[in-house]
Amino acid sequence: MSEFFAALSEHTFLQTALVAGLLASIGCGLMGTYVVVKRIAFLAGGIAHSVLGGMGAALYFGFDPLIGALAAAVIAALLIGWVRLRWQAREDTLIGALWAIGMAVGILFIAKTLGYGTDLMSYLFGNILLVPAESLWFMGSLDVLLLVVVGAYRYQFLAVAFDEEHARLRDIPVTFFYLLLLVLVAVTVVLLIQVVGLILVLALLTLPAAVAGHYVHSLGAMMLLATLLGAAVSTLGLAVSYGPDLPAGPTIVLLAGSLYVVSVLSMRALARHRARLSVIAAGTRSKTG
């Protein structure tokens, strides 16, 4: 750990990695909150994994893979959202199919692209230490986009996330805002891919927000706390992994996962303790009364 902080001042790639982690946490805090409260983790997983198709195609045709990822994520979000709105009965099977097809397309493209075989691992599991400094601007502008859209449409998003039928009755264009929400989730997935890779994206998208949901009870507070937790686990993960030379992505995800498990267990213990106290209090009341 102390090695990390010593190295941080020397190596710009570490500084870049740290900033990338912090930028990613903004996305994970904002959109992770919606994913958790609206229970669309499976949809988000489908979007995240079909991104590989776009990255593979971009590599094959010689574009920036991040642009390919962004395009694929947006298309996947629209497709999956449309499936969810039109085919409610079969949505899980269809999303599962899109999930697998997207990955298969990506792997085929990557296999046929010369010289990129080794990079496959870094797309799947991320490599925060290899984030180029230019990418920070890209990530930063995606964050600004998320903040502006979520800020402007927070009531529409709240209404659609809370109660779609009621939102429709209040004349909110539910389909539009639902799809917009998924597109923003897709943007976040692209932000997070750089840090933890697309296999592990789901963890960083849901775990900080889920932990935040244990302690605060409004969307705004959840977003803030989830962002802070995301920033903490990505910084800590980077620091812990640096000394023993572990891959940073999985370390970050493990930290987030442990935080979640500890939080769930302690919340449950607390609830049980409270219940027991109330029973004891009732017992003493009936004796004295």
Place this chain on the structure above:
Amino acid sequence: MTSPQSVIEVRDLTFSYGTAPVLEDVNLRVEAGEFLGIVGPNAGGKSTLLKLILGLLEPQSGHITVLGYEPRAATRRLGYVPQYPSFSREFPITVEQAVLLGRIGRWSPAGRLGVWAPIRVGKADRQVVRRVLEEVEAADLARRQVGSLSGGQLQRVLLARALASEPAVMILDEPTANIDLRLESDIFDLLKRLNARMTILVVSHDVGFISGYVARVACLNRTLVCHRTDAVDGRVIRALYGGQVRMVAHRH
């Protein structure tokens, strides 16, 4: 266009989800200021009729006008209390916020673009929220999480959310199905008071109970079996449910 007094007009309505029609040849007129009860057996099409009036479903044949418009265009002037809340009880939201969402749609659009504009919540909106929560006697619940409410409290909050839009018509689907008797009469007393300023349409399976409150009942079992202004008697109920039904007067 219908006459200005007619708030809801349903003409020759037939609707089907699949093979058999749920509603057939339904004709119904609701006048301004009415307190109409719709009764009928389960699966008689009551909730479907409400959803058609609200514009959530499209009829295959027949016509509905609400406040002189197509249902979709009038939706935001209706207050709706669903039988089952269509949201997750675990959603992190306070009663105050949930009721505030009822205000959406009050900001009427300058043209079609209105629905795309960001929503701004002002002081006046928060005052309305406070007022309607007081009206349903739920002001003390304002800061509570929606998930922590009991069935009766939740029903009041749903009512407040519908009232927050300051609707011309209140539409309620079995508002008392999940609560106990004392609360049931509380809620109907409240509806009676609200009726002074708005039209009310309430669906219930409890014929005897609502006949003590509503001015008129429409009995629905796929089609309108009866449609009368005087009190429901045993003969009508037999026609509707097709058998001997014990009727208990709930006069309070």
